[in-house]
Amino acid sequence: MVQLARRVEHLGPTAAFEVLARANELARQGKSIVHFEIGEPDFDTPVNITDSAVKALRGGNTKYVDGQGLLELRKVVAEHVARKRGIEVSPTEVVIGPGASPVIFFVILALIESGDEVIYPNPGFFTYEPVTILAGGTPVPIHLWEEKEFSIDVDEIKSKISPRTKLLILNSPNNPTGGMISANGLKELADLLSDRDIRVLSDEVYSEMVYDGEFHSISSFPGVKDRTIIVDGFSKTYAMTGWRLGYGVMDIELSYKVAALMIQCNSCVPPFVQMAGIEALKGPQGGVKERLEIFRRRRDLIVEGLNQIPGLNCLLPKGAFYVFPSHKGIKMPSKELALKLLNEAGVACLPGTAFGEFGEGYLRFTYSNSEDNIREALKRIGKFFCSKKA
Numbered sequence: 001m002v003q004l005a006r007r008v009e010h011l012g013p014t015a016a017f018e019v020l021a022r023a024n025e026l027a028r029q030g031k032s033i034v035h036f037e038i039g040e041p042d043f044d045t046p047v048n049i050t051d052s053a054v055k056a057l058r059g060g061n062t063k064y065v066d067g068q069g070l071l072e073l074r075k076v077v078a079e080h081v082a083r084k085r086g087i088e089v090s091p092t093e094v095v096i097g098p099g100a101s102p103v104i105f106f107v108i109l110a111l112i113e114s115g116d117e118v119i120y121p122n123p124g125f126f127t128y129e130p131v132t133i134l135a136g137g138t139p140v141p142i143h144l145w146e147e148k149e150f151s152i153d154v155d156e157i158k159s160k161i162s163p164r165t166k167l168l169i170l171n172s173p174n175n176p177t178g179g180m181i182s183a184n185g186l187k188e189l190a191d192l193l194s195d196r197d198i199r200v201l202s203d204e205v206y207s208e209m210v211y212d213g214e215f216h217s218i219s220s221f222p223g224v225k226d227r228t229i230i231v232d233g234f235s236k237t238y239a240m241t242g243w244r245l246g247y248g249v250m251d252i253e254l255s256y257k258v259a260a261l262m263i264q265c266n267s268c269v270p271p272f273v274q275m276a277g278i279e280a281l282k283g284p285q286g287g288v289k290e291r292l293e294i295f296r297r298r299r300d301l302i303v304e305g306l307n308q309i310p311g312l313n314c315l316l317p318k319g320a321f322y323v324f325p326s327h328k329g330i331k332m333p334s335k336e337l338a339l340k341l342l343n344e345a346g347v348a349c350l351p352g353t354a355f356g357e358f359g360e361g362y363l364r365f366t367y368s369n370s371e372d373n374i375r376e377a378l379k380r381i382g383k384f385f386c387s388k389k390a
C-alpha cells in the first residue's frame with residue numbers, strides 16, 4: 001500500500017460532523033433528537049439573496065471568472081469592511097473565497113513555514129491548529145479562561161511571543177465560547193504588536209452577531225491595519241453556510257498569493273454565488289437585526305435554563321450563537337458526557353475538547369433551534385444530570 005504523506009497524519013474527522021452522523025443514525029432508529037451540534041443558523045437564506053442567484057444563473061453567469069473574486073463584489077466588500085471598521089480598503093486587497101475557512105487555510109499556507117509559530121485561541125475554531133501543522137508551523141495555544149469571560153489575556157499573549165512568532169490569530173466574537181475581546185484589550189494588543197514583526201489574522205465571521213455593546217476590530221487601531229488579515233463572510237450573518245462564500249482583506253502582496261493558491265485549488269467561486277453576495281451586502285439589512293434578536297431570546301432562554309441545572313455553569317455569551325457551559329459538577333471527560341447526552345437524553349451537542357485541549361470540562365451548544373426545542377432539550381438535560389447525581 002502506498003503510504004499517505006506525513007503532512008496529513010494529524011488530520012481526523014471533525015467532531016461536529018461525527019456527532020451529526022451519530023444523531024442522524026439515532027433519528028433513523030426512531031429516537032427523538034434535539035440538535036445543537038452544527039454551527040449554522042437554522043433560518044433560510046433571505047429570499048432576495050436566493051432570487052439574485054437564480055437570476056444570475058438564468059442570465060448565464062455560469063463560467064469561470066476572476067480567481068480573486070468578481071471586481072464588483074470586491075468593490076462592495078471593500079466598501080462594507082471600510083465602513084464597518086473605519087479603515088481604508090481597496091478592492092485589490094480583497095480576496096473572495098468559497099467560505100471564510102478556505103481564506104484562513106490559504107492565508108496560513110501563504111505565510112507559515114517550518115519553524116514559524118502561530119499563536120491561536122484555545123478553545124477555538126477547529127481549523128487554526130491543524131492547518132498550522134499542515135503548513136509546517138508550530139501552534140502555540142493561548143488559554144481562553146472562563147474566569148476572564150473567555151476573552152484574551154494580553155500578558156499571556158506577551159509571554160507566548162518568541163522570535164519565531166509569525167502570526168497571531170484572534171476570533172472575536174469567539175466560537176465556541178461566545179466571548180469577545182474588548183476595545184481596551186484590542187488597544188493593548190495593538191500597542192504590544194507595534195514594534196514587533198507579527199501578522200494578525202482576525203477572524204471576524206461573527207462581527208454582526210453582537211448582543212451587547214459594539215463589535216471592534218483590531219484593524220481599526222492606528223498602525224495595525226497593514227499587518228492584519230481580516231476574515232469575514234456570509235455564512236452566519238446571512239444564513240448562507242451551504243453557499244460557500246467568504247472573503248479576506250489583506251495587503252496586496254499577500255492577496256495576490258492567496259488568490260493564486262485559490263486559483264490552483266478551486267479556480268474561482270461560482271459567479272452566481274458571488275452575485276448573491278453582492279445582493280446580501282447591498283440589499284435590505286433588516287433581517288440581520290431580526291435574526292440577531294431571535295438569537296438573543298434563545299440565548300437568554302438557554303443560559304437561564306442551563307444555570308438551573310445542578311452541575312452546570314453557563315456564562316452569558318456576548319456574541320455569536322453558542323453557549324459554552326462548564327460541567328465541572330459532573331466528573332466525566334466532556335467527550336464521554338456529550339456522547340451520553342446524545343445516546344441517553346437525545347440532545348446533540350459537542351464536547352469542549354472538539355475546540356482544543358482547554359475545552360475539557362465544557363460542552364458547546366449552538367442555540368440555532370426553536371425556543372420550544374430549547375425548552376424540551378433543557379428538560380431532557382435536567383433529567384439526565386439529576387440521574388447522574390443520584
Ligand SMILES: Cc1ncc(COP(=O)(O)O)c(C=O)c1O
Nearest residue numbers: 039099100101125175233235246
Ligand atoms: C470562527 C469561525 N471562523 C470561520 C468559520 C468558517 O465559516 P465559513 O462557512 O464562511 O467557511 C467558522 C464556521 O463555523 C467559524 O466558527
